[in-house]
Amino acid sequence: MKQEHYDVAIVGGGPAGLQAALILARTRKRLIVFDSPEPPRNGASHGVHNFIGLDGLLPSEIREQAWEQIAVYNSAELRTERIVDVQAHEVGFALIGEAGTSVSAGHVVLALGYRDVYPDVPGFRECWGASIIAC
Numbered sequence: 001m002k003q004e005h006y007d008v009a010i011v012g013g014g015p016a017g018l019q020a021a022l023i024l025a026r027t028r029k030r031l032i033v034f035d036s037p038e039p040p041r042n043g044a045s046h047g048v049h050n051f052i053g054l055d056g057l058l059p060s061e062i063r064e065q066a067w068e069q070i071a072v073y074n075s076a077e078l079r080t081e082r083i084v085d086v087q088a089h090e091v092g093f094a095l096i097g098e099a100g101t102s103v104s105a106g107h108v109v110l111a112l113g114y115r116d117v118y119p120d121v122p123g124f125r126e127c128w129g130a131s132i133i134a135c
Contacts, residue, residue: 004103006032009095011083012111014040018066020109025073032077032103034095041113044129 008024010017013035021033040059042048047056054062070076085096092106116134118124124132 003094004032005092006030006077006103006105008032008107008109009034009093009103009105010109010111011086011095012036012109012113013063013078014111014113015062016113017109017111018063018070020111021070021076022066025070025076028073028075030075032079032105034079034081034083034097036082037080038082041116042129042134045133046130 007029008031010020010024010031010033013033017033017035021031024031040063042059045059048059048062049055051057051062054065057065067078079097081097081099081101083095084098086108087094087096089104092104093108094102094104095108096102118128
């Protein structure tokens with residue numbers, strides 16, 4: 001089986017990864033975005049605020065709008081799969097997915113986001129994104 005090759009592979013489908021995808025798609029780079037199957041960090045939020053032009057939208061709505069804008073350029077693919085290994089080669093990189101899939105790319109963007117550290121407080125997780133928010 002021939003390995004798929006992309007100009008750029010982006011690991012992370014959050015705001016930074018989607019912004020990178022939009023910029024690269026506009027330059028007609030052939031790219032793939034790998035997004036983890038886990039819910040996004042702010043997935044429990046009732047709306048994203050202080051984000052110009054998108055204030056109050058759900059995180060899922062922002063992602064949907066981003067992909068609509070990226071798709072216009074017909075050069076990007078979204079794959080819901082966790083990347084478990086990135087190997088540097090003489091020319092470019094090989095990315096190995098959790099399901100055993102492999103693609104090659106000339107360049108890799110790591111847009112991995114960050115994870116909050118939750119305190120061990122009873123009821124904290126149930127309130128996260130509703131009455132307890134990150135700023």
